[in-house]
Amino acid sequence: MDVLFNGLVDAIRLLLTGDQDSWSITALTLRVSLTATAIALLIGLPLGATVALARFPGRRIALAAVNTGMGLPPVVVGLFVTVLLWRSGPVGGLGLLYTPTAMVIAQAAIATPIVVALVAAALQQVDPDFRVQMRALGATPIRALAALLGEARLPLLAAAMAAFGAVVSEVGAAQMVGGNLAGQTRVLTTAAVLATSRGQFSLAIAFGLILLLIAFAVNLSLTLIQQRQPVLR
Amino acid sequence: MRRTLTVVFAWAAAVLLAGCGTAATSGGTASKPTVEKSLILATTTSTQDSGLLDELLPVFTRDSGWQVKTLAVGSGQAIELGRRGEADALLVHSPAAETEFVAEGSVGSRRLVMHNDFVLIGPKADPAEVQGTSSAEAMKKIAAAEAVFISRGDESGTHAKEKGLWSKAGVTPDGSWYQSTGQGMGETLRVASEKAGYTLSDRATYLAQRGTLALDVLSEGDPGLLNVYHVIEMTKKAGDLVRPDGAKAFADWIVGPSAQQLIGEFGRAKFGQPLFIPDAGKDEATLGQ
Incomplete structure (x- = not known):
């Protein structure tokens, strides 16, 4: 148990003393995971809206596919991205493997299906009459869609949080495509795994606590946006 | 309603822009290495878990200007990465597998580094x-x-x-x-x-x-x-993107006097005995005698 206590003390000490390595690991974690989440949102919102609202053949299969994608194992994504980025792979010449960019690519691939599936679910639960009403009131399709997205803002922000939570906490893909290089691609999860394998349990727990803390900070800011009273004009 | 949505999109866009900015700079340093000096070292978990590499690599980078990307994997996987041209230099301890690998012909040189x-x-x-x-x-x-x-x-x-x-x-x-x-x-x-x-x-x-x-x-x-470590340099025969110049710089450095001295001193203060014994230039047959 004293390991847990020492971990807590270490975490506070790391946060207060501003240990250079821990700060850069934390900053990189935030940078990679927030970028990946943002890319997933930009791709996932329109895709999710399409799957939810458009009528096209194979729509149900597409829906089932994205729902499956929510459970995409990070290790599988990591392996796939690694093989693509290998020197002998199709885009190996870019030298992207073991860089933060590679980690963003892998994490965006993990987060996108989550966003698509949750956005689709969110938009489908809005009363179908809502869109008809909007159109009847003379709204352009774009305005109608914007209103619809506004109506579904609670689950939409939940989608962003789920996506961020999934990528910030995953270790398989980050380890494989990033390589856990000190000062270059070491993030909180891979640093915690390394500290554990070195027998530095307090340090590992400290990294874990910092991870929880930043996940909380990000989710808190999203929740504050989510819970704000809608402004009707 | 629209405002909430705007906030979400602004947030996503801001993060993305910030991310692109940093990604672009990191992409810059990442793509440069193919022109610039960056090499991939595949090694064993023991060199990383014991902390030896943390001691050695910053000194190598300072001395030579080469950035090192270290992959700490088992020797079997390290050799496989070398075979596929995914790594430039190997620091491994699986002599039988290494000898077989050297016989395949894509290896530049294999030199004794240290043992424990x-x-x-x-x-x-x-x-x-x-x-x-x-x-x-x-x-x-x-x-x-x-x-x-x-x-x-x-x-x-x-x-x-x-x-x-x-x-x-x-x-x-x-x-x-x-x-x-x-x-x-x-x-x-x-x-x-x-x-x-x-x-x-x-x-x-x-x-x-x-x-x-x-x-x-x-x-x-x-x-x-006996646990004997060798450094292996890869050549272009393993892959077009292999950096034999980086491999040679690393191998020459780790068998050189300054690295050998660091290896001999590593862990002495903390454990009262060295964790590795530097062996560059020795005959493998004489080790442990």
Whole structure:
């Protein structure tokens, strides 16, 4: 148990003393995971809206596919991205493997299906009459869609949080495509795994606590946006 | 409603822009290495878990200007990465596999760097009574007693050595007492400690973690337990993007006097004994004598 206590003390000490390595690991974690989440949102919102609202053949299969994608194992994504980025792979010449960019690519691939599936679910639960009403009131399709997205803002922000939570906490893909290089691609999860394998349990727990803390900070800011009273004009 | 939506999109866009900015700079430093000086070193978990690389690599980068991307994997995977041209230099300890690999012809040179030794460790209670026996004898006794043995099971250099010891003892390990973790040395030591099992470890990783383990050294010092590390340079024959210049710079440096001195001093202050013994330029046959 004293390991847990020492971990807590270490975490506070790391946060207060501003240990250079821990700060850069934390900053990189935030940078990679927030970028990946943002890319997933930009791709996932329109895709999710399409799957939810458009009528096209194979729509149900597409829906089932994205729902499956929510459970995409990070290790599988990591392996796939690694093989693509290998020197002998199709885009190996870019030298992207073991860089933060590679980690963003892998994490965006993990987060996108989550966003698509949750956005689709969110938009489908809005009363179908809502869109008809909007159109009847003379709204352009774009305005109608914007209103619809506004109506579904609670689950939409939940989608962003789920996506961020999934990528910030995953270790398989980050380890494989990033390589856990000190000062270059070491993030909180891979640093915690390394500290554990070195027998530095307090340090590992400290990294874990910092991870929880930043996940909380990000989710808190999203929740504050989510819970704000809608402004009707 | 629209405002909330705007906030979400603004947030996403801002993060994305910030991300692109940094990604672009990191992409810049990442794509430069193909022109600039960056090499990939595939090595074993023991050199990373013991902390040796943290000591050596910053000095190498300062001395030579080469950035090093280190992949700490088992020796088997390290050799495979070299074979595919995914790594430029290898620092490994699986001599039989290395000799075979060198014979394939894509290797530039293979040079002796350092050694330490493997130790057979297990619970203090020592249920199979292997304390003080030779390694082959100890393996026989463990198998006969069906005492829990935790194997790396990951085709690493340590795993290769362990398999060699079993065959020297004339035993095929099989049954529920023989368990395989498939993980690195640090993790495997942890499992052995928790399950009160025996395992084979390199001395450096064991010493570095001894404080957190309920395991003792039970058999050591046998010539069959030598753990020898070589540096291998890859050539363009393994792949077009291999950096033989980086491989040569690293290999020349690690067998050079300054690195050899660092290796000899590493761990001395903390453990009272060096974790690795520098061997550059020696004849492998004379080691451990």
